[in-house]
Amino acid sequence: AQSVAQPEDQVNVAEGNPLTVKCTYSVSGNPYLFWYVQYPNRGLQFLLKYITGDNLVKGSYGFEAEFNKSQTSFHLKKPSALVSDSALYFCAVRDIYGTASKLTFGTGTRLQVTL
């Protein structure tokens, strides 16, 4: 069975500092990995995805994520945080070899960026 872990319920960062939101995954084969963001009272918005190839993936709003196969991680990063980045972030995985494999989401990490 596939699973995703987001070990931090909340991450606090000062504006202008780099941010990292952690995600580790478990699949039987190779993964497709995704990051989503949710603002209050809104649905989830797609940020970026890893399919294959370059381990560093760039996405929307200046976010990027680094795929590390040996550590089974897909951490979300941004060089300089903004107050407007404060939101709930979800990591998700799908096993590329799994038949009828659904998209599995982590529990979410709340990012709080302060001035």
Added chain:
Amino acid sequence: KAGVTQTPRYLIKTRGQQVTLSCSPISGHRSVSWYQQTPGQGLQFLFEYFSETQRNKGNFPGRFSGRQFSNSRSEMNVSTLELGDSALYLCASSLEWDGPYEQYFGPGTRLTVT
């Protein structure tokens, strides 16, 4: 291109009643998934439809059901509502039901059961 739309946006129902939620996917998207989001349980997968067929199902009781129409629009139904069914119900669409395709989410339907 219009995004995923969900109707209604807000709903208040009484225990024991039933409810139907509607989702219109992005044009050209053939897969629709449904999720329940609550503060305590987080984001939980309900089911996924493609070509009018249920492809995946989460661990929810039979009171939760869904269907997809030939135009890819989808509905989900909850019968015999319980207080614990109060949640934000999210619909998401994607091009296909499997593979590296990201899902695009609607704004959700906020269901309150009293």
